[in-house]
Structure formats: C-alpha cells, structure tokens
Amino acid sequence: MNRLIEFNKAFSYINNYLGKYRKNRNISMLMTVLETVFELLIPAVMGIILNKVIYQKDPKEAIKYGLIIIILSALAMFTGMQASKNAGLTSTGLTDNVRKAEFRKIQEFSFEDFEFFGVHSLITRITNDMQQIAQSSFMTTRFVIKTLVMAIVSFSLAFKTSRKLSMIFLFIMPILVIIVITIASKAIPKFRKFRKQYDKLNQVVEENLNNMRVVKAFVRKKYEIEKFGIANEEMFRLSDSSQGLMSFIFPSANSILYLTFIGLTYFGGIEIIKGNLGVGDLVSFNMYAMMLLGSLIGLSMVLTMLMSASPSVIRVKEVLTREISMDNDDKIEGLRLADGSVDFTNVSFKYEKDSETYQLKDINLHIKSGEVIGILGPTGSSKSTLVQLIPRLYDITEGNLKVGGNDIKDYDLKVLRDEVSIVLQKNTLFSGTIEDNIRWGDSDADFDEILAMAKIAQADEFIKERADGYQSVLGQKGTGVSGGQKQRLTIARSLLKKPKILILDNSTSAVDTKTEAKLLEGFKNLDHNMTQIIISQRLSSFENADRIVVMDDGRISDIGSHDELYQRSEIYKMTYDIQHKGGEDE
Template identity: 45%
Template sequence: MIKTLMGSIREYKRDSFLSPFFVMLEVVMEVLIPLLMAKIIDEGVVKQNMNYIMRMGVILIVLTLCALAFGIISSRFSASASAGFAKNIRKDMFSNIQKFSFSNIDKFSAASLVTRVSTDVVNVQIAYESIIRVAIRCPLLLIFSLVMAMSVNFQLSLIFMAAIPILGIGLFLIISRSQPIFQRVYKVYDRLNNVVRENIRGIRVVKSFVRSEEENRKFQEVSQEIYNDYTKAEKIMAINGPLMQFTVYTCTLLISWFSANLIVSNVMTTGELTSMITYLMQILTSLMILAQIFTMLTIAQASGDRIVEVLGEKSNLNSGTLSIETVPDGSIEFENVSFSYQEDSDKLSLRNINLMIHNGETIGIIGGTGSSKSTLVQLIPRLYDVTSGVLRVGGIDVREYDLSLLRNNVAMVLQKNELFSGTIKENLRWGDENASDSELERVCKLAQAHDFISALPDGYETVIEQGGSNVSGGQKQRLCIARALLKKPKILILDDSTSAVDTKTDAMLRQAFKEEIPDTTKLIIAQRISSVQDADRIIVLDAGGINSFGTHEELLGKSQIYREIVQSQTKGAKVDETE
C-alpha cells in the first residue's frame, strides 16, 4: 500500500524532504532551551549574576525565535507537500477510473468511488501531513530529550526508559482492536453515500410516491450503524488519554521524589531538576501526540487500502497490438459469440450468437425484457469483451483495434442518456470538439433537435443543468443522438433511445438516417414495432439467443415471438382508434 501511495508524491518530494529537515532543526532548538534554563537558574539566579542572566537570556530568546521560525517553515512545506500529494492521488485515481471497463466499474459502486476520491483521500492527506511533520517531530523530540535527560542525570532518565515500553504495549493493543472497526466503518460509509445519492437523483420519484419517511428510515439505519461502530472504536481509542495521564503523573511523582533526595544530598541542582521535569513533559507529550497520530494513521490505513484498490485495479480491456489505422467499414460479424458478466460459462447472458450485418444496413433489434438486447450491442464498441467466440467490425476482430479508434467509429446512444453541465454546444461537441456551428446545426436537424433548440431563448448557448433536468426526456434523447452523429461514425447504435419521442418524430428520425447517412450501419433497439419494421432486417432475441433474423414480412411468417409482439401492439393501436 505504502509503495503505491508514495508513487503519487512526485514533484512534491522536495517539500516532503524539507518539512522534516526543518522539524529536526526546530527540535534541536527546543531541547537546548531546558538545558540553557537550568544554567540560568544554577549560574545566574542562585549566584545572583545578572550579567550571566542577561547574556544567557539573549541566547534563550534567539533559540526560541529560531525554533518558531523553523516550525513555521516546516508547516508551510508540510502543507504544500500534503495538498500536492492529495491532488496527485485524486488525479491518479480519476485517470485510472477513466480506463476502467464496464466490468471494472461494476466491481465498485459509484457511491464507493466518490467516497474513495473524496473522504478517503482527505484522510490520507491529513495523515501524510502528520507523518512528515508531527510524526517526525515527536520521535525526534523524544529521542533528543531522552539523550539530554541522560546527560543531566542517567539514573533518573531510567524512569523514562521504563515508561516508554509500557506505553508502546498499550498503544499496540488499542490499535489492534480498533483497526478492524475503522475498516468496517468505511464500507458502511459507501452504503450511506449510496442511499444519499439514490435519494437525491430520484427525489421526484420519492416525493411522488410519498416515500420520504421510508427513505429517512433507511438513512437513519445506516447512519446509526456508522455511529455505533465509530463509538465502539472511539471508546477503545479513548483509553489513550487515561494511559498517558497515568504515565505522566507517575513519572512526575517519581522524578520529584528522587530529585528531592538528590538535591538535599547536593548531588543534583535545582536547575537540573527543572530541566528534567521539562524533558519529562517533552518526552511524554511526544508520546501522547504519537498516540493521537497512531489513531489518525489507523483511520488513514483503512482509507489507504481503499485508495490502493482503485489505483491497483487494471482494466481487463486492452488495446490491440496490431497497427490498424482505420476501421475499413461498418460491417459486423458475430461468430459463435457467448458472453457472461461474471465470466462464468454457466451463467451466460448471450449464447452462441452468429450474425452477419453488412455495411450500411439498418438492423432492428427487438425482444422481451431481459433478452440481452443491450448486452449484444455493448460488445461492439468493447464496453465488455466477449467471453467466447469472435466479434469482428470491418472484418477485423475488435480486440485487435486500438480502443480509441474503435470507439470513435462506433457511436452509441445508451438507454440512460446523460447530458453534462454546460451549454448545448458544449454537450454536442463531445462528439467532435472542433465541429463548426453549421455542422452542429446539420446533425441537430438530422436528429430532429434543431427546431426545439432554436425555440429556446438562448438557442445553442442554452445552459444544460446538471443531468439535463431542464430538458424533456425526448429532447434529451435527440440531443444525445445529435452528439453521436457528430462523430461521423461507421456504426450508429440506438439503444432504445427514441422511446421518449412521439411516433411522428421517430419516423422522421428513421427517414433522415436513411437519406443522410446511408453508408452508416445502424442498429436500433426498440420496444415499438413501428420503430424497426422498416429496417433492412430485424433480430428477435429471446433469453440471450437469436430466435429469428429477417425482414418484417419474413418474421411474421416464421417467428411466433415477433407475431405476438406485432399483434399485441396492433391490437392496442386499433383499440385506441376506436376510442
């Protein structure tokens, strides 16, 4: 884990080194101050030597100012290093997530990824800042103070030596018991974020079904679980305080007792006693702060493990090794293709698919819910890889293409259309960032979107709100189709992406596709027979296999499933006309 995370330090190595360097100088100044104070007491105050007091006082002020300056400089470097470290981790995580295939994304929930990129990174950032400053300062202060205490009085310093292992054992037991609880807490955090995310995204549904109380209950249950775990962990960690206080008070009493006897025997001076007590406080304060840091590191370790999971996840889709520069055409061939989301041959979503689709054809795809229509088309741009068999585009196995080349030639409008915050122009230019205004208008006319865009107050400069909440479902679908057309693809896939438009607009879209992009292979998944009956051929899927493949007329004669769909929709249309 540490090695992986340290790879994100990069350009902040200098700051990460300078912070502990100035911390070390700060500690040197701090451990010299008690020794100097002891000399002021013994040589100046006791002997009433004002010149000595003034001279040593100036040196004491200089040391104090130096300690302050070194501390400020160290803090600046640690803040820069930790913030930069966190920035790089976020960048590395986000970049790696962008490379994920759909199966990689399925492994992590969206809520979990958001938590890891935000909350977990903040925990690691705070821990890193503590490591390069406080976690360096405390051991150094402990060691230097112990050395100085031994130089003042070796016998009394043995009290410190006895206290350190007692505290160490106590800290180990506390951390070993609390660590598993913190790891569990962050898994529950993922569930909490998922509840919040679902509720916010579906707030209209929640309110329309009057489910606010139920959603509140779900949130409270998860929140209570986090509270219970955190409380349990914090109760264990709270033992740190009493353990530290007991050690501090015991050491103070022992040093005071033995020092009093030594002072009476003239073996030790009052100044040396003062310095010993100061070193005692420095040592035990360092241990106390280290205990708090261990608590923080315990939490950060759980976060670090979760971050490394994302950084270490490798996409199972890799670009081909052949130097193919273009996709020859939009022909598609499935040869004995089977597919499973779990990569389990006993749990296949598609079975033995054999298809030959010619360049420029319009292919309709129809079937019942769960017949794997979307799964079939998602294999074409390699959103998933086939489990067995071969899928060819332009006569070449899709696994041999560079992923970017293949996907730039396959435009896909998914079932769940997504628009992003920004203007309509900015959303459209996802298809081609260099497209001219006239080109934008052309594809929008082709997608039957130009008229409603022109009717908006700001036209193509209209700002789309988050998730496209200020446009209707049909408008969103047409904008997404226009965005896909802007890629000038060799293959256009519409995955039930005209379901929210009326039948007239749907017919106009199909007519425009036929006239304007005759050389583009078009695959149209639809629930309405009217959307696919004019296609060159239609695929009927059933339970992950091909039931029939042919024209509308051919399927009426040979496919019972197709006939039943046609009859049910035709009967419904006749009833509507009667009414």
C-alpha cells in the same frame, strides 16, 4: 500487526505521487529537526542559569544566557512556521496529485470495474478518503519526525544528566507502547468497517437524490428517512466504537506522565540531598522528561490519526492499483476500421466469470457495412447486452467478434469507440449549453455541422423555440428538457461523431411515431456506408431495416424480413398483431 504492515505499504505507495512536492516534504522535515533541536537546547541553558548564574549572582551572565534563550525561542518559532507551511504544501500537493491519478484511473475502468467498487464507494474514495490522506500526510510530515527526534534527543540528554533517574523511562515507556499497540490492533478493524459503512450511507443518499421523483410519486418519504436513519445510526455506532477505543490512549498517557513526575520528584529529591544532583540539573531533567513524555503523547495522537486514516489510504490504493478488467494490450497501433461490418461467430457472454448463467449464448450474426438491422425481442432477451459488445463496453466470454474485418481486440479502445456510436434509452446530458452537449460528438465541429445533425435528429425545431436557442443552459443530467427532447439531443450528439456504426438502443422510446419516422428518414441523407443497428419494441422503427433479428432468452431466435418473420416467428407475429390491432382500434 498485518493491518499496520498493509497500511505502511499503502502509505509508501501513495507517497510515490508526491512529485514536485517531495522538495517541500524534505524542507519541512529539515525545519522540524532544527525546530526540535532549538527547543531542546533551551532546558540546557536554563540549567546553566540555575546552576551557575543564580549562585554566582552575575547580572551580565544572566542577561547573556537570557538573550540566548530568546534567540533559541525565535529560531524555534521561525523553523516551526517554515515546517508547518511546507508540511501543508506537501499534504495538499500529495492529495491533489493522488486525486488526479485516481480520477484518471477511474476513467479507464470498464463497466465490470465500476460494478466491483460501486459508484457510491468511488465517490467516497475520491472525496472523504482523500481528506483523511491529507490529514495523515500532514501529521506524518510535521509531527512524526518532531516527536521521534525529540524523544531520542531528550532521552539522551536526560540520560546524560542523570543515569539513575533515566531508568524510570525504561520502565514507563514500554507500558505506553504496549497500551498504544493493543488499542490500535483493536481500533483499526473498526475504522475499516466505518469506512465501508460510509459507502453504504453514500449509496442511500445517492439513490434517494437520483430518484427523488419516484420517491415523491410513491409517497415513500417516511421509508427513505427510516432507511437513512438506520444507515446513519450504524455509522454512528461504528464511529463511537472506534473513537471510544482511541479515547483510552490520552488518559493512559496522562496517567503515566503524572506517575513519572511523582517518581522523578521523589527520587530526584533524594539525589539532591545526597549531593549527586544539582537543583538546575533536576529542573533540566524534568524539562527533558516533560519533552520526552510529551513527544510520546504527541506520537500517540499521530498514531490515532494514522489509524483513523489507514482504511482510507488502503482504499485509495485499491483504486490506483486495480488491474483493469478490460486490457488494451493486444491493440495494433494505427489500425482503423475499414468499414462498418460486424461479425459475431459463436459468441457467448456472461457478466461474472464464475457464474454459470450466460446472458448471450452461441450468437452468430453477420452484418454488412451499411446495412440497417432491427433487433426485436421480449424484455430480458439481452438485446442491449448484445450491442454493448460492439463498442467493447464488455468483453465477450467465448467465440469471436470482428468489427470492420478485424478482431475487436486489435483496435485501440479510443479508435473503436470513436467509430462505434451507441445511443442508449437513458443517455445522459451534462450541465452546460445545448451546443456544448451536442459538441461532445466532435469538439472540433463547426456550428453548421451541429445544426445539420440537430435537424436530422429532429431537435432543431424545439431548440430554436427556446429563448437562447443553442445557447440555452441545461442543468445537471440535462434537466430542462423532456425525455423525448433529451433522446433527440443524444442522437444529434452521436451523429456528429460520423461513426461507421450507429447503435440506437431503444433511444426513440420517448419520441412519437411521426417524429421517429422523420428521424429515421433523415438517416438516409447520411453516409450510406454507416451501419445502423436499431433496438426497439415498435415495429415502425424497422421500416427501413434490411433485416430484423428476433432475440429470445439470450439467443437469436430468427433473422429475416417482415414477411419471412411474420410467417415463421411466433414472437414477431404476436408483436405485429398486437401493434397492428392497436393501430386499427385507434
């Protein structure tokens, strides 16, 4: 029962997104009511024909009532068509609006929110779950009203025709309701498990397709097929289990229907023999009974659809009502970064609020605007985590972080991220031309600006070697260029933003040292007020650095110049000696 209440609340919430399609829903409901009324009038007219026209043997009356039945049938058909048409518009319009709202909400998510749902689950919620909502919306708009109106009116007319025979319904209907509610209470939890398993199956497929090169390189095809088979088999088991329960509804309803007609035939016959009921009245009553029980069976079908869709509706609502973990409420309107200074004061950070493990501990780092800062440290020392706090991809847990002289939360997120450009080691390109990809940095930039940034990023040369140059089309995720070329394109894209702070997070790892040296030299031709923060394992990346930060286990181990760090930092000295010795051997 709690699940049904939860579904009802979720469905009511989703219906708030009807917008202009609310009109279509209302038209559909009105046409459905009219269609049902016209259909219900037909048995009454047939009863009149049997009771009066046939006994009176009046051809004119027969033709008159026959035409009335034809007109009622035509009106029922017309209103039914209009009802279906508008119900279809309602369901597709609703899902269109909800899907847009869901996608907009996802764009606002922080990394923490993405990690909470998982990419595979979000894909399911915005695709397959939306199909379930479309079907449930159509069924609700089109058939719930029809079955309810038909059940109420047909019962009323049947009761008016024969009160004694109507008592059969008062005995039969509660049995059918109990059966449906009992099955629903057991089936809905299984449908919820099915939707979760759908997410897991998507995760298996997504991982396999995204990492196909690794799968083939390690010859893990058989393992991946088995893993998919296990997830798929579990999905089949849950589907079979839930649908198996639902399969009891229709045979039960049909059995009740047949038993009802047996009872009506027996008791109706007795009433006719006694003279309490006419033959036409029994025919009308049987037709009303058929409509009533048919509507109840139809309602069972609708409930089946709604039960199947209920987890999807709840899951979509969870996305739409998700309270963003990173709010923007403290922003000061119109505030912009004065410069590229960065100040960490006693900053600590952990990914999970309830965790006792901190990824960053007691960070104190003050960077002047225009400084070039290198960051070095062993794997797992949280170098990337540190720089991801600057564009506020994550919020600090403790301490204070200022950018451009103001607390980072004082800035509107868009303003902050427009001024802080971060280039990751595995930055992604998008399907489209090379020019389009670079233009992501500034959609209003002219081609000369794009060309200038590509030259600084050492990308212009290999771009011009391609047949279509800057109009060369890249595939999904930037397929068609090498790892080093992809890195240079993402650097050009970030430079086009003209940020006050540029962060390179191992973003030249796939570039040779000669090209990297040219790239870093090109940065000198940029705005001197641009702060540069460079994470790298190659000390050659820090040739232009004013200071080098050495990190270890989430803490700043030391800060200084090359000479200072070589004398007092074991990590820096070891890294330098290994790389210097490697250079001599070469």
